[in-house]
Amino acid sequence: MIIDCHLHEDKYSFDSRLGLYEAINKAKALGIDGVCVTNHDNNLLRNEIGDSAIIDGVLVIVGAEVFTFEGDILTFGLNDIPEERISAEELLNMVKRSKGVAIAAHPFRDNNRGIGNHMIRLAPMLSGVEAFNGSTKYHHNMQAYNLAKKLNLPITGAGDAHFVDNVGIYATKFENSIRDHLDFIEAIKAKNFYPVSREELDEKEISTFTVFK
Numbered sequence: 001m002i003i004d005c006h007l008h009e010d011k012y013s014f015d016s017r018l019g020l021y022e023a024i025n026k027a028k029a030l031g032i033d034g035v036c037v038t039n040h041d042n043n044l045l046r047n048e049i050g051d052s053a054i055i056d057g058v059l060v061i062v063g064a065e066v067f068t069f070e071g072d073i074l075t076f077g078l079n080d081i082p083e084e085r086i087s088a089e090e091l092l093n094m095v096k097r098s099k100g101v102a103i104a105a106h107p108f109r110d111n112n113r114g115i116g117n118h119m120i121r122l123a124p125m126l127s128g129v130e131a132f133n134g135s136t137k138y139h140h141n142m143q144a145y146n147l148a149k150k151l152n153l154p155i156t157g158a159g160d161a162h163f164v165d166n167v168g169i170y171a172t173k174f175e176n177s178i179r180d181h182l183d184f185i186e187a188i189k190a191k192n193f194y195p196v197s198r199e200e201l202d203e204k205e206i207s208t209f210t211v212f213k
Contacts, residue, residue, distance in 0.1 A: 001178050003034040004171045006158030012039040016162040024058045026167040034059030038074050041066055042081055052181035061181045066091055071115035072105040077185050092125040101127035101188040106136045108143040123151045127188050132157035132195040134169030157195030168198045
C-alpha cells in the first residue's frame, strides 16, 4: 500500500495552493492509496473528516507538521497541537504520551526548518525520518538518508505538496494494508515500510514507483 505521508491543503495551511479534493484526485490518478494531510501547526481538518476517512477511494489521514525550536516534525496521533512554539523534546514527549508517532520532516532542508544534526540527539524519540521529500533538494535528502541509516532510523518518502504537481513525487510503501489512522500509527511503529519515488508513464496512466531500501 502506497501513502504520501506529508502534504498541505489550502484551507488550513496558509502557504498551500492545493485543495484537499485536488490532492485526493491526483493521488487516485497516480495509483496512490492514501495521503497524510499534515498542515502547519494544526490538525483542524480532523474537525471536518475525523482522524482519518476514505474519500473517493483514497485514505486520508490527518496529522500535523509542528515547527519546534529545532525544526519541523510530523506528528500523528497527537490531538492537541501546541499553540506556541516548543522544543522538539517537549513535542516528542507529548507524542509519546499520546501513543502516537513522530517523523523528522526534511531534516536538512536549507530554510532553517529541518532538525538537521539534532536528529542524533533526538533519534531515540523519533519514529522515522522523512529522507525523501519532494520539495527538498536531492543532496539535502541524501544527507538525511545517510544520517538516518547511520542512526538505524526507518525512512519515509513524501511529496510535501503545496501544489498538485508535487503530490506523490515521493511516497511510502507499507507491506500491510492500512485501513485508518490507527493502522497507520501501528505500521510506523512496526517499521515495515520504505520510501518510493514516482515515475509517470503518461498523464492517463497510473504511475510506477521505484523502491528505495
